[in-house]
Amino acid sequence: xxxxxxxxxxxxxxxxxxxxxxxxxxxxxxxxxxxxxxxxxxxxxxxxxxxxxxxxxxxxxxxxxxxxxxxxxxxxxxxxxxxxxxxxxxxxxxxxxxxxxxxxxxxxxxxxxxxxxxxxxxxxxxxxxxxxxxxxxxxxxxxxxxxxxxxxxxxxxxxxxxxxxxxxxxxxxxxxxxxxxxxxxxxxxxxxxxxxxxxxxxxxxxxxxxxxxxxxxxxxxxxxxxxxxxxxxxxxxxxxxxxxxxxxxxxxxxxxxxxxxxxxxxxxxxxxxxxxxxxxxxxxxxxxxxxxxxxxxxxxxxxxxxxxxxxxxxxxxxxxxxxxxxxxxxxxxxxxxxxxxxxxxxxxxxxxxxxxxxxxxxxxxxxxxxxxxxxxxxxxxxxxxxxxxxxxxxxxxxxxxxxxxxxxxxxxxxxxxxxxxxxxxxxxxxxxxxxxxxxxxxxxxxxxxxxxxxxxxxxxxxxxxxxxxxxxxxxxxxxxxxxxxxxxxxxxxxxxxxxxxxxxxxxxxxxxxxxxxxxxxxxxxxxxxxxxxxxxxxxxxxxxxxxxxxxxxxxxxxxxxxxxxxxxxxxxxxxxxxxxxxxxxxxxxxxxxxxxxxxxxxxxxxxxxxxxxxxxxxxxxxx
Amino acid sequence: xxxxxxxxxxxxxxxxxxxxxxxxxxxxxxxxxxxxxxxxxxxxxxxxxxxxxxxxxxxxxxxxxxxxxxxxxxxxxxxxxxxxxxxxxxxxxxxxxxxxxxxxxxxxxxxxxxxxxxxxxxxxxxxxxxxxxxxxxxxxxxxxxxxxxxxxxxxxxxxxxxxxxxxxxxxxxxxxxxxx
Numbered sequence: 001x002x003x004x005x006x007x008x009x010x011x012x013x014x015x016x017x018x019x020x021x022x023x024x025x026x027x028x029x030x031x032x033x034x035x036x037x038x039x040x041x042x043x044x045x046x047x048x049x050x051x052x053x054x055x056x057x058x059x060x061x062x063x064x065x066x067x068x069x070x071x072x073x074x075x076x077x078x079x080x081x082x083x084x085x086x087x088x089x090x091x092x093x094x095x096x097x098x099x100x101x102x103x104x105x106x107x108x109x110x111x112x113x114x115x116x117x118x119x120x121x122x123x124x125x126x127x128x129x130x131x132x133x134x135x136x137x138x139x140x141x142x143x144x145x146x147x148x149x150x151x152x153x154x155x156x157x158x159x160x161x162x163x164x165x166x167x168x169x170x171x172x173x174x175x176x177x178x179x180x181x182x183x184x185x186x187x188x189x190x191x192x193x194x195x196x197x198x199x200x201x202x203x204x205x206x207x208x209x210x211x212x213x214x215x216x217x218x219x220x221x222x223x224x225x226x227x228x229x230x231x232x233x234x235x236x237x238x239x240x241x242x243x244x245x246x247x248x249x250x251x252x253x254x255x256x257x258x259x260x261x262x263x264x265x266x267x268x269x270x271x272x273x274x275x276x277x278x279x280x281x282x283x284x285x286x287x288x289x290x291x292x293x294x295x296x297x298x299x300x301x302x303x304x305x306x307x308x309x310x311x312x313x314x315x316x317x318x319x320x321x322x323x324x325x326x327x328x329x330x331x332x333x334x335x336x337x338x339x340x341x342x343x344x345x346x347x348x349x350x351x352x353x354x355x356x357x358x359x360x361x362x363x364x365x366x367x368x369x370x371x372x373x374x375x376x377x378x379x380x381x382x383x384x385x386x387x388x389x390x391x392x393x394x395x396x397x398x399x400x401x402x403x404x405x406x407x408x409x410x411x412x413x414x415x416x417x418x419x420x421x422x423x424x425x426x427x428x429x430x431x432x433x434x435x436x437x438x439x440x441x442x443x444x445x446x447x448x449x450x451x452x453x454x455x456x457x458x459x460x461x462x463x464x465x466x467x468x469x470x471x472x473x474x475x476x477x478x479x480x481x482x483x484x485x486x487x488x489x490x491x492x493x494x495x496x497x498x499x500x501x502x503x504x505x506x507x508x509x510x511x512x513x514x515x516x517x518x519x520x521x522x523x524x525x526x527x528x529x530x531x532x533x534x535x536x537x538x539x540x541x542x543x544x545x546x547x548x549x550x551x552x553x554x555x556x557x558x559x560x561x562x563x564x565x566x567x568x569x570x571x572x573x574x575x576x577x578x579x580x581x582x583x584x585x586x587x588x589x590x591x592x593x594x595x596x597x598x599x600x601x602x603x604x605x606x607x608x609x610x611x612x613x614x615x616x617x618x619x620x621x622x623x
Numbered sequence: 624x625x626x627x628x629x630x631x632x633x634x635x636x637x638x639x640x641x642x643x644x645x646x647x648x649x650x651x652x653x654x655x656x657x658x659x660x661x662x663x664x665x666x667x668x669x670x671x672x673x674x675x676x677x678x679x680x681x682x683x684x685x686x687x688x689x690x691x692x693x694x695x696x697x698x699x700x701x702x703x704x705x706x707x708x709x710x711x712x713x714x715x716x717x718x719x720x721x722x723x724x725x726x727x728x729x730x731x732x733x734x735x736x737x738x739x740x741x742x743x744x745x746x747x748x749x750x751x752x753x754x755x756x757x758x759x760x761x762x763x764x765x766x767x768x769x770x771x772x773x774x775x776x777x778x779x780x781x782x783x784x785x786x787x788x789x790x791x792x793x794x795x796x797x798x799x800x801x802x803x
Contacts, residue, residue, distance in 0.1 A: 019667075151667070181666045225654055321799060381666035391658050420662070420677050421684040426709065445793070480677060481662045 019151040021181070021382035022142045023189070023374025026131060026155055026169065028087040029214040031055045032368060033138040034375035035146055036384070041193070041372045044145050052367060053141075057133045058082040059120040067137040076269070080107055081120045085215070086134075088238075089127035090172070091165030092116065109538075123535045128168050132175035139178055152179040154378040156370050159185040159220045159234040160397045162443055163455060163485045170482065181381040183482045186211060187220035188229050188392050189373030190339045193364055197224055197390055205334035206232065206326065210352050210360065212315060212342040215241040219319050221326040221333070231395045233325035233416060235318040240311065242279075242342030248307045249275035249299070257295040267293065279304070283344050305347045312351050319355055325416075336360040341367050393418050400455075400477055400485060402427075403440035407449045412477045415445060419483055424476040433465035437473055439489050460489040536586035540578040543590050544571055547597060550604065558603050570596040626660070626679055631703060632686035642700060642763045644690060653687045693755075694781040697762050701778060706771050708778075715779045724783055727751065731790060740798050748791045755784050 022044075025032045030052040034043040043051045050069065058071035059081045066074075074082045083106065094108065094116040107119040117124035135155075143149060155178075157169050166183055173180045187209035191197065196207055204225045211218040218236035222229050250271040254263055263271070274292055278299050281288040286301045323330055336356045342348060343366045353359050364372065380388045395418050401411040402425065412425045429437065437460045444452030463471050472493040478486050547567065555564055570593040577589035626635070633640045636652040658664075660683065662676040689695045698708060715721070730747055737743035758777050765774040 182663060225650070317799060321796065381663060383667045389658065391661050391663060393657060393661070417688050418684045420681045421688065422681045423685060423688075428709075445789075447790075447793075478681065481680070 018384055019382040020142075020146050020148050021151055021375075021378035021384070022138075022146075022153050023184075023371050023376070023378045024135065024138055024153050024155045024178075025186070025189070025368075025371035025374060026087065026134065026157075026172075027055055027213065027370075028085050028216055029055060030367065031134050031138060032371035033142050034368070034371040035142060036375050036379040037146070041375045041379075043368045043371050044142055046141055053134065053137060054084075055087065055134050056082060056084045057086070057130045059122040059125070061121060063122050065122075065133055067133050081122075083118060083120070083125070083130045086127040086130035089116070090131060091162065091168035092127070109542075119535075123532065124538075128172045129175065131169070131172035135173055135176035135178060139176055150178065151382050152181040152378065154181050154184050154189075154374040154381065156184050156186045156189045156374050158216075158218055159187055159231055160218070160236070161483075162398055162453065163400075163479075163483065166483045170484075180482075181378060182392075184374055184377055184392065185220070185231060185394055186218070186339070186370050187222060187234070187337075188231065188394070189370045189377070190337045191222055191224065191229065191373065192376050192390070192392070193369045193373035194335070194337055194361055196335060196337075197229065201334075206328050206332050207335040207337060208319070208322075208333050208356060209337045209339060210315070210319070210343065211236075211339035212348060213241050213340040214243050214342070215239070217241055217315050217318065219315070219322045221322050221328065223326075229392045230418065231393075231397075231416070232328070233322045234397060235322040235325065237314065237318060240314060242340070242345070244311055245279050245308050245342065245345065246272055246275040248311070249278055249304065252299070252303075252307055253290065253292045253295075256297055257292050279345070283346065301346070308345070308347060312348055315348075316351060316355050319352075330356060333358070337369070338362050338366050339369050394481070394483060395419060396421075396479055396483065398443045398453075399445055400479070401442050401452075402475060403438075403442060403449050405430075408447060409442050409444075409449060409452055412475070413479065417479075419479045420481045422476060422478045424474050427473040427475060428469045429463065429466065429471045429473070430468050432468050434468070434471070435463045435465055436461045437463065437489070439475060439487065441477075441485075441487050455485065456487065458487075458489075460491070463491045464494050466493075533581060533583040533586070536583045536590065537578055540574055540586050540590055543593055544574060544578075547571055547593070550600070554604065559600065563600070567593075567597060567600065625675070626656075626682070628682060632690055632699065635683070635686050636690070638690070640700070640703065642697060642759070642766060644696065646691075649687065649690060653683065656683045693759060694778060694785055697759075697766075697774070697781065698778045700766060701771060701775055704766075704771055706775055708775075713775075713779055715776055715783070717776065717780070720780055720783075724787070727787060728790075731787070731794065734794060735798070741795075744791060744795055744798065748788065751784055751787055751791070755781065758784075 020035070022033050022035045023041075025034075032043050032051060032053065034041055045051045046053070046068075053068045054072040056068065056071040056075060058066045058074050058078060060066060071082055072084070075084060094110050109117050109119050109124055115126045115128065117126050118130075139150060139153075153173065155169060155173055157166055161169070169183060170180055190209050190211070191207055204223070206221055206223050209218075209220045209222065211220075216236065216238050217240045218234065220234045221232040223232050224230070250268070253271045253274060254267075271292055274290055278288050278290050282299070282301050282304050288299055290297055290299050323333075333356055336352060336358060338349065338352070338360045343352075343360075343362070349360060349362065377390065377392065379385060380390050395416045396413055397415065399411045399415045400413040401409045404410045404427075410425065413421060413423050427437070439458055439460055440449070440454065441456040442449060442452040443455050446452050460473065463473070470493065471491055474490050474492050476488045476490075478488070480486075551559075551564070551567070559567070570589075574586075574589040574593045577585045580586065631640065635656070636649055638645065638649060638652070657680065660676055660679040662673050662680060665672040665676050689699050702708065727747070727750075734740050734743045734747065758780055762774055762777045762781075765771070765777065
């Protein structure tokens with residue numbers, strides 16, 4: 001079958017044939033792919049009939065990679081090699097991830113670029129590569145069930161995704177071999193799925209999209225006019241979702257069984273599973289019997305509602321803010337669209353209906369609605385509907401600006417500006433004969449540099465020497481239709497031009513992407529072996545560095561001359577093994593060094609100076 | 624498919640060159656242009672087509688954004704009349720105005736201590752808005768009379784108000800966060 005389909009991507013269909021295009025909802029918890037077939041948009045199931053693909057990727061011992069339900073099953077068992085919620089890490093820097101780190105069990109390592117890497121048994125992987133695996137699985141599924149190669153895809157992203165996150169999403173798609181027609185905001189996709197762009201009575205009206213997923217909550221207000229959507233405002237809470245409903249029920253269950261001792265991990269897990277079951281049952285029941293350990297009882301809908309009321313209220317607070325940000329009155333909102341599995345909870349529907357003073361739209365499966373909308377736009381962009389008037393306009397989710405005197409931020413493009421857009425701002429030198437200037441690009445709404453997100457920093461050099469204030473530096477911001485930013489600076493008073501373009505710091509460079517694509521195309525086994533060796537070498541370097549740092553700090557106080565000698569011998573053995581091309585030998589030498597150093601690590605802990613060892617180095621020794 | 628990049632923003636949307644703005648006319652002209660030129664119209668076209676579409680839409684969006692925001696519209700009108708702006712060094716020299724601004728900032732700082740902070744902040748933003756509209760009327764008068772320097776002073780003052788409104792909004796959000 002595969003042999004019969006030799007053709008270049010995008011060339012497999014004749015001009016008048018229907019071009020295959022899909023919409024992909026790349027979610028934090030689950031992902032979906034949808035396509036328009038015979039005029040009907042629907043999500044595509046896998047061979048077992050499952051539509052949702054859990055966004056979980058597991059790296060196996062033999063170098064193979066598993067995506068979806070099977071990977072999800074290993075979440076609690078093989079934590080270091082099973083990556084979930086990669087979407088939260090997309091476009092994030094190492095230090096930002098450390099703040100998320102508490103909830104994430106992964107072993108992060110700092111690579112050469114600013115893109116953080118997760119250490120797995122088959123090498124270090126980035127969130128971009130993990131996401132690419134999910135996208136590849138969906139692409140394969142789509143090509144299998146549609147029977148041909150895809151010409152392109154529309155991939156959805158949260159409306160608030162910043163430049164780096166959008167870039168990372170596009171990078172992941174490229175890695176997966178997908179031609180991205182467009183990144184589409186999730187709320188816009190949901191509105192399209194309901195065909196609100198085709199409804200005359202909604203024309204020039206505002207619609208609200210309430211999206212409560214497993215772990216995130218987003219609310220967006222859109223205005224649409226003659227097939228044109230504009231995002232007016234977005235808001236939400238990246239750490240609030242249906243999982244929190246499970247948590248409050250689980251807490252209630254644990255309180256109910258009145259256990260004195262601290263609950264163990266198994267009990268906690270059981271409580272979470274039972275909580276989830278109870279929540280789902282209460283979607284259309286007024287009471288559900290629950291049990292945990294030896295305890296049995298009932299949870300009524302009223303009790304459940306009381307438990308989750310504060311959480312639901314929090315989402316409404318975000319709605320209130322989004323309405324104000326959009327500069328509209330609640331009465332102007334014509335429709336409310338529900339997205340995300342957690343909007344099946346009756347109290348959520350009720351409260352949202354009360355807040356917006358109208359019943360929300362719930363006809364389309366809230367898990368599938370975003371993918372369906374994306375597939376409708378993909379169909380249009382593929383050129384299958386030449387007469388369609390649909391056009392989706394997007395806005396910048398956050399303000400973009402530059403650092404000025406005193407660590408303050410000067411906004412160049414304000415939040416909610418329709419893109420693509422170009423805006424320029426002029427600056428001048430503040431010292432005589434100044435020939436260079438640092439351009440610091442920031443994203444966010446706050447006034448000071450520290451409170452905003454640093455996107456890029458670069459220097460403009462070659463400014464002709466002039467008295468302070470005479471140079472005119474024009475800094476131009478350009479945001480393209482996908483929300484990706486490039487910044488250019490030039491000195492224009494003398495006609496001398498010096499321009500620099502920047503790419504977001506947390507995306508991958510074109511070179512990195514190419515090498516990744518090339519690497520993935522190489523013979524898989526050799527590739528895995530190579531990666532394993534590289535990984536072991538990096539690990540070896542790190543172990544040696546950690547030991548050196550530790551010994552430099554306190555070897556004299558904590559070690560006898562003999563002990564020192566033992567450690568140095570083990571270190572030398574590792575240094576030698578490191579330069580061989582045998583991954584196993586390197587690994588064995590690392591183990592040997594770690595084993596030899598165990599007493600030293602313990603002694604350092606005891607002497608309460610473990611702070612001298614920095615971050616992950618100490619964990620390297622602990623293992 | 625192309626447009627004339629030399630025409631001014633008002634001409635682009637078929638609007639009269641004046642401060643007073645017909646918002647609905649701007650909106651419909653904007654959407655009409657977008658529908659014709661947006662890069663999505665060329666999603667399966669050539670790179671060249673998409674690049675041109677990107678340039679044209681950027682121009683349309685920049686034009687729309689400029690006209691939509693009162694201060695930027697006022698500034699643009701002055702620029703069309705030949706007034707030069709220097710982003711970094713231009714600032715108002717009206718001492719009375721600066722004093723009044725400082726008082727407003729103090730008022731803003733005291734909002735959180737008020738009995739009902741939300742009421743206090745509403746009152747403050749209302750007074751700022753009233754002041755803003757007053758300045759806008761003055762601007763139109765100065766512009767019509769050809770007092771371009773005075774008109775420029777007003778644009779610079781409007782920038783102060785813009786910043787202040789931004790801070791008011793931030794504080795409002797913070798108060799809401801604390802309340803929730």
